[in-house]
Amino acid sequence: MERLVGTVSRGVRAPIIRQGDDLAAIVVDSVLAAAESEGFALRDKDVVAVTEAVVARAQGNYAGIDQIAKDVQEKFGDDTVGIIFPILSRNRFAICLKGIARGLKKVVLMLSYPSDEVGNHLIDEEDMDEKGVNPWMDVLTEDKYRELFGYKKHVFTGIDYVEYYKQLIQEAGAQVEIIFANQPKAILAYTKSVLTCDIHTRFRTKNTLLKNGAEKVYTLDEILTKSVDGSGYNDRFGLLGSNKATEESVKLFPIHCQEMVDSIQKGLIEKTGKQIEVMIYGDGAFKDPVGKIWELADPVVSPAYTKGLEGTPNEVKLKYLADNDFADLSGDELKDAISAYIRDKDEKAASLVGTMVTQGTTPRRLTDLIGSLCDLTSGSGDKGTPIILVQGYFDNYTK
DSSP states (O other): OOOOOOOOOEEEOOEEEEEEEEOOHHHHHHHHHHHHHHHHOOOOOOOOOOOOHHHHHHHTOOOEEHHHHHHHHHHHTTTTEEEEEEEOOOIIIIIIHHHHHTTTTTEEEOSSSOOOSOOOOOOOHHHHHHOOOOTTOEEEEEEHHHHHHHOOOTTTTTOOOHHHHHHHHHHTTTTEEEOOOOOGGGGGGSSEEEEOOSSSSSSHHHHHHHHHOSSSEEEESSSSSSTTOOOOOOOOTTTTTTTTEEETTTEEEOOOOOHHHHHHHHHHHHHOOOOEEEEOSOOOOOOTTTTTOOOOSSOOOOOOOEEGGGSOOOOOOOHIIIITTTTOHHHHHHHHHHHHHHHHHHHHOOOOOOOOTTTSOOOOOHHHHHHHHHHHOOOOOSSOOEEEESSSOOOOTTO
């Protein structure tokens, strides 16, 4: 019988993961138990994805704010430090900010506006336009910002992040001055020592600062790249990708991820005989149309994945074929013609990049696409499914 179902994404429940747990074995056993419980079979090219949160938790990859403070203090000493372009997040950045500020004497906090890098808005664009503010040119002091825009609370969290971050810095024992600007070099009028906290634009920001006279510049991925007083660390991403664990600590992005996915894949092959691909995923890459938040606050969607997940889709657009190449066909004739076209494409295995028949397909990496699907499936709350099984993702119309 012809298969009538394409891609299926399932959340797989697992035990609550604790430090020291054999996560690879837990993932394999959980997937096999789910298959038996729900009565589905595992197949070649299935994808098992594990959220980065449980990987880091099993590794015990945590750091306290005093350990963050010590690393920052060693890098900046007694300098007045510009902390620029942080995202507005209680979960993602607030605890990091407490630790950073605790290691400094004075902070000049420079916030981008009207929103941060991932779309959390301080103010509405319309309000900014009405006040005649040019976000690419104008540098606003805290007083000027309040005069123009008053006290604005985030649409979802109900937090005034300007006041919230100011209080965090002061409570950590540092003096604070707040400005609003979108040009990195604006901070250099206040200090030549800078910690740039943007995520996806951090390399360009650092280069811009150094070219314009900055003397000491670090990015968040250069903080906690090694253990400080027994802390966790991330040699690749530092504080990037971290989340609040407690009021005094953060969970860092996981390390040694390639070893983890390879171990899980090996266990699945041994127990099923199927070539199942494995990845670790964090934030998906998509934008909320209401809150305008771009979800990707992690440095990457997937820090590690098995070889079968490399590359981008090589797909054709069915509606393009139906409306153009085979516009004179219908019914079974149309189905057969399109199926033959797809089979020929697969057999030739040639790249279709730039051809008209691919227009409208999604030109993104497989790991970014599948990771986004997994993030949406697992959610960010209490679903209890840190493992996602994706089946049929690599199928097409002919399968």
